[in-house]
Structures are given as C-alpha cells and as structure tokens.
Amino acid sequence: DAGITQSPRHKVTETGTPVTLRCHQTENHRYMYWYRQDPGHGLRLIHYSYGVKDTDKGEVSDGYSVSRSKTEDFLLTLESATSSQTSVYFCAISPPRDTTPYNEQFFGPGTRLTVL
Amino acid sequence: AQTVTQSQPEMSVQEAETVTLSCTYDTSESDYYLFWYKQPPSRQMILVIRQEAYKQQNATENRFSVNFQKAAKSFSLKISDSQLGDAAMYFCAYRSGSNAGNMLTFGGGTRLMVKP
Numbered sequence: 276d277a278g279i280t281q282s283p284r285h286k287v288t289e290t291g292t293p294v295t296l297r298c299h300q301t302e303n304h305r306y307m308y309w310y311r312q313d314p315g316h317g318l319r320l321i322h323y324s325y326g327v328k329d330t331d332k333g334e335v336s337d338g339y340s341v342s343r344s345k346t347e348d349f350l351l352t353l354e355s356a357t358s359s360q361t362s363v364y365f366c367a368i369s370p371p372r373d374t375t376p377y378n379e380q381f382f383g384p385g386t387r388l389t390v391l
Numbered sequence: 392a393q394t395v396t397q398s399q400p401e402m403s404v405q406e407a408e409t410v411t412l413s414c415t416y417d418t419s420e421s422d423y424y425l426f427w428y429k430q431p432p433s434r435q436m437i438l439v440i441r442q443e444a445y446k447q448q449n450a451t452e453n454r455f456s457v458n459f460q461k462a463a464k465s466f467s468l469k470i471s472d473s474q475l476g477d478a479a480m481y482f483c484a485y486r487s488g489s490n491a492g493n494m495l496t497f498g499g500g501t502r503l504m505v506k507p
Contacts, residue, residue: 277411306492306493307443308494308495315400315499315500316499317482317497317498318436318482318497319497319500320494320495320496323491323492323494326451331492333494344423363434366435367436369493371487377424377426377443378424378440378486378493379424379426379438380438380493380495381438382428382435382436384408384434384435385436387437
C-alpha cells in the first residue's frame with residue numbers, strides 16, 4: 276500500500292473557524308491531490324500540486340487554499356469553514372509518467388469534516 | 392470538460408453470481424485512461440482495474456474485468472463469482488492523456504450489495 280496518511284481523521288468545527296488538513300506521503304511522489312467526496316458527486320478535485328510550491332486549482336477550489344513546502348506534505352486549509360464544506364476529504368498521490376503511463380492515483384484514508 | 396456518468400446508483404447481486412456495473416464518459420480526446428475504484432465501508436479508495444484507451448484488449452484482474460467500448464465511450468466493470476467482500480461503492484474515473492496534472496474525473500458511484 277502506498278504510504279499516505281491524513282490527519283486528523285475526524286474533525287468537528289464551528290462555522291467561521293479556520294481548519295487545516297494534512298496529507299503526508301512517504302513515496303516521494305511529485306503529484307499530490309485533494310478531493311472532497313459528497314453523496315451523488317463521487318470525488319471532486321479541490322486543488323493539486325505538481326511539486327514543491329507548485330499548486331493549481333481544481334473543479335471546486337472556492338473557499339480552499341493549499342500549500343506544499345515539502346515533497347511529503349500537502350496541506351489543505353479552509354480559511355473560514357462553512358456548513359457546505361462538511362464532507363469527506365481525500366488526499367491522493369500519483370507517480371510520475373516515466374514510472375507508469377497510467378499515473379494511477381493512490382488515496383489516503385480520508386478525513387471526515389463536520390462544520391456546525 | 393470531460394464527464395463521467397454511472398447510471399446505476401445501486402446494484403445487487405447474489406453471492407457467486409456475476410454483475411456488471413456501467414460507466415459512460417464524454418470526451419473528444421483519443422488518448423486517455425480509465426479506472427475503476429472500490430470504496431468499501433472502511434472508506435479506503437482501492438484501485439481495482441485500469442485501461443488505456445489505445446489498448447483494444449480489455450483489462451482483467453482476477454475476478455474483475457472490463458468491457459471497454461471506445462466508440463460508444465463505455466467502460467463497464469464485470470465482477471465474476473461475486474463475494475461478500477465485493478460489497479462497496481464503485482467509482483469509474485477518467486484521466487486525460489494530455490493533462491499534465493494527471494487529474495481524475497469521477498462518476499457519481501454505484502453502490503453494490505452482495506446477497507448471501
């Protein structure tokens with residue numbers, strides 16, 4: 276199994292508070308991703324990173340920011356949490372194309388976030 | 392933008408029988424990759440099978456196989472000899488061959504129930 280951990284695994288917070296989720300990998304993969312999972316929507320991409328300090332927006336990036344200061348860590352921040360951000364958040368990593376043409380993504384265990 | 396559709400929100404199968412989960416996608420590209428992920432109650436996303444669009448041969452992984460119909464933009468998953476442990480959410484995902492970030496687009500998922 277790919278070495279991916281997420282912390283915390285569960286969090287309950289109040290509307291308007293800042294929240295940071297952490298993704299940590301031990302695979303030294305270049306690409307990292309943050310998704311959210313909501314019923315009926317599958318997983319939707321929030322932000323992704325293609326290297327240290329290199330990030331870009333995904334499909335549902337409003338209200339979220341990310342940072343990647345080290346290869347192994349990718350942080351997702353909700354600056355001011357809202358109830359619509361209640362969701363399960365997944366981090367994923369992907370090996371570079373020179374190792375596999377499929378660039379399949381491997382996922383962390385997920386973080387359940389509840390915003391009251 | 393590409394879209395992925397899983398038209399069956401729920402499916403059920405008798406243990407030891409065969410079941411097919413449907414997935415269609417919309418794209419104008421010729422170079423892409425398709426994936427099926429399994430999400431059991433543990434919430435972990437597990438890669439089940441993958442297919443490259445340029446390969447005509449359908450991918451097979453043990454009891455899991457796909458029926459890839461490129462012209463019809465269809466990518467169905469067949470599970471043979473279903474087992475209780477196959478009960479899970481199944482997600483179909485698409486990755487463009489040209490997108491540098493290797494991002495995945497997911498379908499909404501199909502919940503598979505296995506009856507003993």
